[in-house]
Amino acid sequence: MTIFEQRESAIRGYSRVYPVVFDKAQNARQTDDQGKEYIDFFSGAGVLNFGHNNPLMKQAMIDYLQSDGVLHSLDMQTKAKAEFMQAFTDIILKPRNMPHKMQFMGPTGTNAVEAAMKLARRATGRTEILAFSRGFHGMTLGALAATANQYFRGAAGVPLTHVSHTAFGCEKPCVGCKQNCGLDSLEALRNRYLDPSSGLAAPAAILLETIQAEGGVNVAGKEWIKKVEALAKELGAVLIIDDIQVGCGRTGSYFSFDDLDIEPGIVCLAKGIGGAGTPMAMNLVHPDLDKLWSPGEHTGTFRGQNLSFVAGKVALSYFKNDELMSEVKQKTKQMKEALQPLLKSDGSLQLRGKGMVMGLDVGSGERASAIVQKCFKDGLIIAACGTGGRVLKLIPPLTIPQEDLVAGLNILINATRSVMEEAA
Secondary structure (H helix, E strand, O other): OOHHHHHOOOOOOHHHHOOOOEEEEEEOEEEEOOOOEEEEOOHHHHOOOOOEOOHHHHHHHHHHHHOOOOOEOOOOOOHHHHHHHHHHHHHHHHHHOOOOEEEEOOOOHHHHHHHHHHHHHHHHOOOOEEEEOOOOOOOOHHHHHHOOOHHHHOOOOOOOOOEEEEOOOOOOOOOOOOOOOOHHHHHHHHHHHHOOOOOOOOOOEEEEOOEEOOOOOEEOOHHHHHHHHHHHHHHOOEEEEEOOOOOOOOOOOOOOOOOOOOOOOEEEEOHHHHOOOOOOOEEEEOHHHHOOOOOOOOOOOOOOEHHHHHHHHHHHHOOOOOHHHHHHHHHHHHHHHHHHHHHHHOOOOEEEEEOOEEEEEOOOHHHHHHHHHHHHHOOEEOEEEOHHHOEEEEOOOOOOOHHHHHHHHHHHHHHHHHHHHHHO
16 A cells, blocks of 8 residues: 555545656656656646746756745745746736736635635625636635536535526537527526516626636637626626636637637636746736735735746746747647547547647546546546546647657547447
């Protein structure tokens, strides 16, 4: 019996899916303690957009450590923080004419969502948050109330209140949706909000993932998302975009909504923003909302992650030009083309996604689990998501070498064919 089985909590999950001891990692490959290599299509659940042990980030952190740079600082001012904030302003915010302030809180995505919900309630004086079916926003109680998955919600132990859910885009996950998909139900919801006799109070915020990564890689149409924004404005609600898993370049531009022509009041970021896998979460908050905070009113011991500021600044350098995003677009095309023969050979399969976050819906959690295990045995790390765990989520590092991308796709295709043939 290993030390993990002896002493680690029964709550552990991923270690049960990938039951080896990982020892080393570089870019898109991990190596276990027996020397076996695995291609990584999981990327730490979307944290490692720039690969394991990114050499530029690693050297920057080594240099910072050797210079005795400040490591922990709460929300005090440090040189590392100033340099990160200036780079983010110059590279990301100014080109988009975004006036948003940067709020740092606890080090993970659920902390960002909690802070956003709290501020929206402060700004509007309202209680309710509108979220969406199949959405995932975190595990702390406020964010969990907005999360739709009943398995996660069931562990709360207390009622999860003050959040209501409505359909996300289509009523069902699908491919090739028409632009008006879901608009009728959204219009019906609008009419209920505007009807003073409906019993439905206007929300403090509408909390939206433009792409529901954990929910099954569900992508809503642009027109539907713009109507969500319009509804928020009409109701005087704050539009919160949760870009935690699909931001930081994952979709082929820095924000997943760059091509959607919307203006969120708050943008929640985490995961990839820390660059090297070091923890950091940040909310971009419109000044009209940010001014409602009082100093120290929302805190977090680990909101001063200076190694994350150092690595995150290096990550931002990838967006000074279009080189990486052009590479992402090319790899996106390559991934889709590689999977097309598989889709044509089995009409029950669906492929959804945007950029380098893709979901292969295989119809059942049992099949997906079998494919995940077959892939792992053959040297590919991939995870399942969505309702019943029926969707295989492809989120390799954006920096994955060409040969690893090809090899990983081949492992996935062969494993899927093998499992689907056995199930036929």
